[in-house]
Amino acid sequence: MSEPEIKPRDNLQDHLREVQELLHRHKLVETLVHRQDMPRHDLVEGLVHKQHIQELTTRLDEMHAADIAFILESLPIEERTFVWDLVKAERDGEILLEVSDAVRETLLETMDRDELKAAAGTLDADELADLAPDLPDEVMEDVYQALDLEERAQLRAAMSYDEDAVGALMDFDMVTIRPDIRLEVVLRYLRRFAELPDHTDQLFVANRDEALVGVLPLGKMLVSDPERLVSEIMLTDPVTLRPDDKAEDAANAFERYDLVSAPVVTANNQLMGRVTVDTVVDFIREESEAELLNQAGLREEEDIFAPVLDSVRNRWTWLAINLVTAFVASRVIGLFEGSIEKLVALAALMPIVAGIGGNSGNQTITMIVRAMAMGQVDSNSGKRLLKKEVGVALINGLVWGGLLGVLAWWLYGNAQLGAVMTAATTLNLLLASSMGVVIPMAMQRFGRDPALGSSVMITACTDSGGFFIFLGLATLFLM
Amino acid sequence: MSEPEIKPRDNLQDHLREVQELLHRHKLVETLVHRQDMPRHDLVEGLVHKQHIQELTTRLDEMHAADIAFILESLPIEERTFVWDLVKAERDGEILLEVSDAVRETLLETMDRDELKAAAGTLDADELADLAPDLPDEVMEDVYQALDLEERAQLRAAMSYDEDAVGALMDFDMVTIRPDIRLEVVLRYLRRFAELPDHTDQLFVANRDEALVGVLPLGKMLVSDPERLVSEIMLTDPVTLRPDDKAEDAANAFERYDLVSAPVVTANNQLMGRVTVDTVVDFIREESEAELLNQAGLREEEDIFAPVLDSVRNRWTWLAINLVTAFVASRVIGLFEGSIEKLVALAALMPIVAGIGGNSGNQTITMIVRAMAMGQVDSNSGKRLLKKEVGVALINGLVWGGLLGVLAWWLYGNAQLGAVMTAATTLNLLLASSMGVVIPMAMQRFGRDPALGSSVMITACTDSGGFFIFLGLATLFLM
Structure with a gap:
């Protein structure tokens, strides 16, 4: 995900107010509801409304996916559905990942099979695994068929783990290098990427059998002489996770050792994927919220505008x-x-x-x-x-x-x-x-x-x- | 903080058990208590104990500061004090930062003025600000005198903010560059560092008035042509924080936009410091724990072995x-x-x-x-x-x-x-x-x-x- 174009300070509430204003003042919702049986003399009014819809769409396009998610969560269901329809189809996937489970359900209900497929098609295997339980089987079937072999294996792997296992937090966006090359070669190799995966604070060093032999923190690489070998600079005993470790333990490790990312390896030390701190932060928040909700006798998170x-x-x-x-x-x-x-x-x-x-x-x-x-x-x-x-x-x-x-x-x-x-x-x-x-x-x-x-x-x-x-x-x- | 030498998986409980075993089996605590009036014929036993103390000290030296903090929190006060005395003096500072407030108090009580000064002397200005409220005034006075002018200003700044303001989460370990230089020069500049500050995922771009004009993510720098200028590559509208923003809002921004670090600027856009995700994770944990404790009618976190x-x-x-x-x-x-x-x-x-x-x-x-x-x-x-x-x-x-x-x-x-x-x-x-x-x-x-x-x-x-x-x-x- 790229850096947001808009500063978050103060602006989130402003965004919400702006959207609400556009929705209310111009009675967009009513327009929507009555559009089908709109009499001729309302056509001019309709055109004015069209202009405001355009304005709202433009504002939504400029917003970060997480901000749109926040706005969707803050709107009552009717207005939420209306705004959701205005969001560009190619952003549906990332926004669905950001909203709470309860709100996600209400959004998915409004989408037909093709829209669901299109939204799912924009996601990585690990993201798809998060969304999969909420999608109809036939949609998942189609999406699965559209994946390449590696992605299919990743999706199967990600879906095979318990919700509270490290495997469920894992993604597959890693940069892997060999130990026997010079740093200068690594720097040249990296320049061939269009961009590095988010939260790449270290490169994973694997041997020819794909076994993890160390990690190369970017900071360490940048202060080192480019003529040196990866194997001389890399850390050989990094914090590693197993896919069936408890997610709670992984979160504790991130907190304790101040990690940004950690490699996930099999029992044979084969590199499988990685866990990044943003996923861990989300996990910690969800855990503590679940605890609070349970203490108060709520089974799960509730959409405040739920029926x-x-x-x-x-x-x-x-x-x-x-x-x-x-x-x-x-x-x-x-x-x-x-x-x-x-x-x-x-x-x-x-x-x-x-x-x-x-x-x-x-x-x-x-x-x-x-x-x-x-x-x-x-x-x-x-x-x-x-x-x-x-x-x-x-x-x-x-x-x-x-x-x-x-x-x-x-x-x-x-x-x-x-x-x-x-x-x-x-x-x-x-x-x-x-x-x-x-x-x-x-x-x-x-x-x-x-x-x-x-x-x-x-x-x-x-x-x-x-x-x-x-x-x-x-x-x-x-x- | 450097990467821990020891893998955390499973090992934390093992560490604890090992320390407890060394403590219990050899009755180290009793030795300690009775050492002063030890009769002659116990001298041989005392030598054996000395050997075990040595073993324990070696094990502690190998452990990550956060792991030692965990062990100290898990031990009853008598044993905790004993282990604390075995920890190398130069690590006291970082460990004091890791333990919970309640346990920190019990540790500080055992230290004399010189030990406190030595421990505080190993800390950065922002870390010192966290510890300051627990230190006697005369110790803080001495520590303050030992700082250079810039550090004094940083310490005053960090201590001037509310506990729940961004200023209290801020550190000053930033790498700042100018916008009108080529990336190649940046790379050469970075090589002059012994190491980059932890959680450096982006460099801050400031003009000659120290006003923030953009940020240069390391990932973006690494995939770009070294001949290009910083100003061409940098992001010009990053997420920025103000020192008097609410810490809660900053945490939400980190969660929402998946940040690793964010610059803190004044109202005039002068670069003051930065907030990193590890501090934010600690903040989120503490907040949610405080909420749970309050719901149950506990005023604050409690040392489970408190009197x-x-x-x-x-x-x-x-x-x-x-x-x-x-x-x-x-x-x-x-x-x-x-x-x-x-x-x-x-x-x-x-x-x-x-x-x-x-x-x-x-x-x-x-x-x-x-x-x-x-x-x-x-x-x-x-x-x-x-x-x-x-x-x-x-x-x-x-x-x-x-x-x-x-x-x-x-x-x-x-x-x-x-x-x-x-x-x-x-x-x-x-x-x-x-x-x-x-x-x-x-x-x-x-x-x-x-x-x-x-x-x-x-x-x-x-x-x-x-x-x-x-x-x-x-x-x-x-x-």
Whole structure:
């Protein structure tokens, strides 16, 4: 992708506003909707509109693909479709790669088979692999047939990896050189390119069997005497990735070692492709967004202008799970209805015990999950962490629980109720902290992602647990 | 930073395990603790230990600074301090830059003034600016005196910007060339460098007034005829940043335009410095982690081996806020104690209404906050989003609320109670969705970060609101 012609600073919002203005002021959308049954006397108005469409098209042509993607994501579906139709067909492919999954679906729906084929035809094998799951089979079939043998192999390779494996992040735009040539020859070889692939910060050095023997950073080449051999200058032990490595690990390596690109090699050290930092940045963003969305109980990224029913479906799962856990908590309360009838203050106080437990448990589990993701927790440190978290919970429980106990005493003039409140808060915080350590460690042991649903599970424990502890203690000591 | 000598794949965990083994098996820590009062007959054992210390030191010397940082973060404080003492003094600076803030504090505490000065002395001005807030004033004073005039100006510049401004991400390692020279001259000029600065993917082209007139990507230079002039090849309208731009916007630009570096210029287009993608990746990671931590009610990143009291302090704020909102909700219930006394089923059912409202509200607010962060929401789309969210809430409310109503009817044999349950659930979901849109939009209007505390606020609304709606309806229709 070439450098954008337009400075991004401030301009992105301006772009959006400009497009919206062109769309709204001249009622382009209405024109579009009514064009087919337009009466004769509207023809002049139609011509004016045509001029504005032309203006909009020109502006779109000047914009960077990523900026157009942003604008498409920011427009409601009707206007989005209209703008999408004005985009030059040969840019469809790169823009489809930039938009979010949810918006991509809405754009693909408006395209017929030939348009889809044309858009797919402009993409590299690795890009095609990203788009493939969203394309109809017959389109993919045609596109596949149009590829040459090498590209077909690349497409098959790229599609054979898990979404969260390095193979899925890999591209094939590498410049490969031999170790036994002089730098001057490399410089002459490079001049035969029309342009170097994006993010070429190093050349890959392979022997005649296509095995990677080193990398030659451009910076190192440029400061070296052109008479020297590649093999004298190259780094022989670069960071390499395997196609079935976890993408998360590759991202960590990029972050840790400040990489711009890294070669991907097979177990036999055969050079397969490379991963570049722009893909890694996108991956990191998507991961962290998925984590935030999951914590809030959204299954996936949502097009903010998605039809209501699509949104309902996206949020269904977690609401259902939440309903089940809430129902269980409700039945726990049901066990103690007799006690509540006798001392109705229990009903008012019990949500406090549950709530502070949930908050504290979420703090613990977030910290543990995060430390696990960074590989800093093993079974040794597990015990140590448990001890620490229980210590934190004990202090918090005694302090906040004590405060709550005094409040309850003051509100209801019942010292014993205050004591039960303090004890229940402390016990629920102890439960929260130990579950906050145990749940993610158990998830990891069973090979599950410790982050997934951790917040829901801990809250379920602290709700039901909190109600049970508080009402149980109350029944034992106050009835 | 140079390429690491060691491949990162698999090895990081191995490194950690190896260090831990060396530490544990030979009880190095105990040796350290008891060295001062070691009896004579332990001298032989001490010699053996010395040998293992030597082994550990050698291993550490071979490791990449980022890997040592990882190991330090993964070790409990006593062992961490011991390993830190074994690290070569000249590497202290770069490692301090790599570790998390919380761990950095524990490392700095162990260093005396001379060690701190020596460590700071190995850093560039922009790196020093990152470390400065953690260093004692007298150390910074000495370090500042040791800098040359240009470095002092750079340090002052870097420290004058907000943590979340581009100026704080900026470094000064640029290669600048003039527009009116031939590429061949540029190539010869570059050969005089011992090495190019990291992440040099483009040279900055400045005129004699140091105003930026373009950039020359290395890739473009390498494929061009060396006889041509820089001014013929350079890109004249690159993405540029201002030092007081928001770092978040710069990160978005890097992500959107797939940048490796970008020049930072003043309002007069004077070249000040540059931002590189490795800094941006670190920034993105830190931002998304801060967001996750805040959602869980943690004030800041926490050293997992922090002393209990430090952890208590970190979690205090949000627990206190949570306690206040829970107390308010409890008082709302208190208003209806009479009704609960008459119909104790209300106590068991009310947490369900509050809980599902909180879950649904968090879904809405997360989506809106995220769309806002990407600049996709203005006052126009605000109304549209509100309509959509209310629609989603209405469907969810009728479906789930209906289900809950039937359950309540079945459990308590009271059809009217079921109807109240359905109505209250629906109304609380409507409240949740509208507050989920209104709260972040109001925060933004008042210039606040819409993400901060959004989850706590929405949950406070849906808890108190849910209890009030459910118990209020029950009091009106069932009493």
